[in-house]
Amino acid sequence: MxxxxxxxxxxxxxxxxxxxxxxxxxxxxxxxxxxxxxxxxxxxxxxxxxxxxxxxxxxxxxxxxxxxxxxxxxxxxxxxxxxxxNPPEGLNRASNKFLTSMLLELHNIPQPRTIATENINEAVMWVDKFEDAVLKPIFGCRGEGIVRLKKEMSIAVKLKTLTEFKEKYGVFYIQEFIEPIGKDHRDIRAFVVDDEVVGAMYRIGGENWKNNVSQGGKIEVCEITEEIEKIALKAKNALGLFYAGVDIIESEDGLKVLEVNSTPSWIGLSKVCETNIAEKLVEKIIQKI
The missing domain is CATH 3.40.50.20 (Rossmann fold)
Structure with a gap:
């Protein structure tokens, strides 16, 4: 080998x-x-x-x-x-938030309400409709470049933020902000390899609404429920990946997929997960080939 x-x-x-x-x-x-x-x-x-x-x-x-x-x-x-x-087609899809949202939609996988546009007037309108929104670069990772906008902000502030964002990234990818069910801002990272969710963790932002570990988020072990397993596997398969880190948010309407990462780190997860993720991944790859 x-x-x-x-x-x-x-x-x-x-x-x-x-x-x-x-x-x-x-x-x-x-x-x-x-x-x-x-x-x-x-x-x-x-x-x-x-x-x-x-x-x-x-x-x-x-x-x-x-x-x-x-x-x-x-x-x-x-x-x-x-x-x-991961397969090149899957890498390409997962690196593009627009393609990810499109495939989640086509496979009936729940996700936050999302708008993608180059039109700044449409962007302002949807920020106001969502009332609380998260603006993300279509290409990017680790929470970099993400901005939160609220309806209550002045139009001058919103236009300035959106104009600067467009100059840098070109396209607006806007998601409604999901209010945390508990006191902390948190999401779930489920790590999927082939047909198995091998581990999951909560990423907790506390007062900081960004939960990424790279942005200072804390981690705790998360029990892999049937609902988490089902939505994580569906999301990974929808993008045509062999393994993935599926980011999931808890909402009053149930679980929703925020993002599917095709080159996820498992170092943070390994600190709270009993499974040796690297060995599990390599063993599954050997079985596949």
Missing amino acids: KFGIITTERDEVVNDLIRCCENLKIDYKIISPSSIVAGFGVDFKLKYYKSFLDELNCYFVRNLGWESFFRFDVLEYLNKFVPVI
């Missing part, structure tokens, strides 16, 4: 995968996406320095970076010869 790990950086997740490969006696190779070369009509399809990428059994995509969408195309090409986890 020869296992490739495609990543722009050697973070805690990559180190955890390396430890897992060493424990399971699996050969591995770290590959920087910026140094992959694709060839057509020459003596190779894809290579990394002097290595031919079709010689490995599987590739795990940790981090492609945002420097070039060409890297997604390279993964599509690589996937024709060797299995890529």
